Amino acid sequence: MTKRGYTISQMSEISKISKKALRFYDDLGLISSKRHGTNNYRYYTQEDLLAVPPLKYYKQMGFHLGEIRAAFEVGSNTSLTALREMFMDKIGALHEEEKVLHERLTSVRDWLELLHEAEMVLENSLQSVSVKYVQPDKLLFHEQIFTLDIKSAIINLEFTNYVESVENSITGPVIIYFSSIDDRIRDVEQKMQVLQKTIFPCQQNQTRDFGGFLAASCYHIGPHETIRDTYRKIQRWCAANNYICDKSAYERYVTDFWTTSHEDLFVTEVIAKVSRPGSVRRPLEQE
Structure with a gap:
């Protein structure tokens, strides 16, 4: 050499x-x-x-x-055993890094999608009722009582603690299932479920089915205190278009207190299961 x-x-x-x-x-x-x-x-x-x-x-x-x-x-050294052990330890560490990176990347991408959706809704003032098929999914859920504090229901400390207790991470929009549309309109306490997609798989008893049904959907723009107007709009639309509206509903929060303090930028999708008179209705789990 x-x-x-x-x-x-x-x-x-x-x-x-x-x-x-x-x-x-x-x-x-x-x-x-x-x-x-x-x-x-x-x-x-x-x-x-x-x-x-x-x-x-x-x-x-x-x-x-x-x-x-x-x-x-x-x-x-002449032995390769120690070197092989170092590489095996490194693989384990890299798997942990991969898990963390996947968690971060998924969270950022999902939040970015919500911002794109909210921008489109706001720019086009999309507040008309339409019927759509909600794709089936399995979401982590937690049963609670809605005490009329919508901010505490969305930024939900109890749910956050529950997610940590099952050693998982959440992503995408918060979804709240309200057991009674009428009680939501009257603004009275009722049973609710907080639902959200998880990044890592859940045990079956920790999830509930969401979607897999036909729904009347309408975006609500602005403060949550006026969301009763959107519920009434859905009920009127269903009556005028020969649809039976379910007694319960979901609120899917596209932008909310997590995103901004400006309530005029809040975008909430109200989702109510619908069916035609005489059609075979698949009951929701809560019914």
């Missing part, structure tokens, strides 16, 4: 590593420089240069510098 020496500038240019990083690696003992006897300048050998690709590959695999130094030390 050639005994040619490289200055730190040459080493930096060839290896594509900054001189500052090379000095740092030198201090850590990862790529150690030599010193000229006459002027004490740093210089590197061909052997030092060939240490660069393994270093970069270890960094690609997610090893920290301390781990790389340990791996280099272990790799100098």
Whole structure:
């Protein structure tokens, strides 16, 4: 092998590593420089240069510098057992990082989708009733009593604690199931369920079915205190268009207290199951 020496500038240019990083690696003992006897300048050998690709590959695999130094030390031994154990430990750590990254990416993407939806609703003032098929899903749920404090129902500390207790994370819009549309219009206490999608799988007894039915849907824009007007609009529309409206309903919060303090930017989708007279109705779980 050639005994040619490289200055730190040459080493930096060839290896594509900054001189500052090379000095740092030198201090850590990862790529150690030599010193000229006459002027004490740093210089590197061909052997030092060939240490660069393994270093970069270890960094690609997610090893920290301390781990790389340990791996280099272990790799100098004749046994590969310790090195294999290091790689197995790293795989376990990377799986944990992957889980955290998946959680964060899913949460951000789902929230971004809600912001896009709210912008479209607000820009086009979409407040007409329409019939749609609600895609079936299984959501984490928690039964509570609606005490007329809608902000505490949406930003729900009890539900947050429950999610943590089942060791999961939530994403997407908060959905509240109200057992009585009439009680919601009259603004009286009633049974409710808080529902939300989870990032990781749930046990079957922790979820309830949502969707899989035909529904009258209408966006409500603005404060939740006036949402009774949207419920009445749905009831009038169903009567005029020969639909039977269910006694219960869902409120799906697209933008709310989680997103903004400006109530004029609140967007809530009211969803009520409907059917035609004489059709076979599949009862909801709560009925």
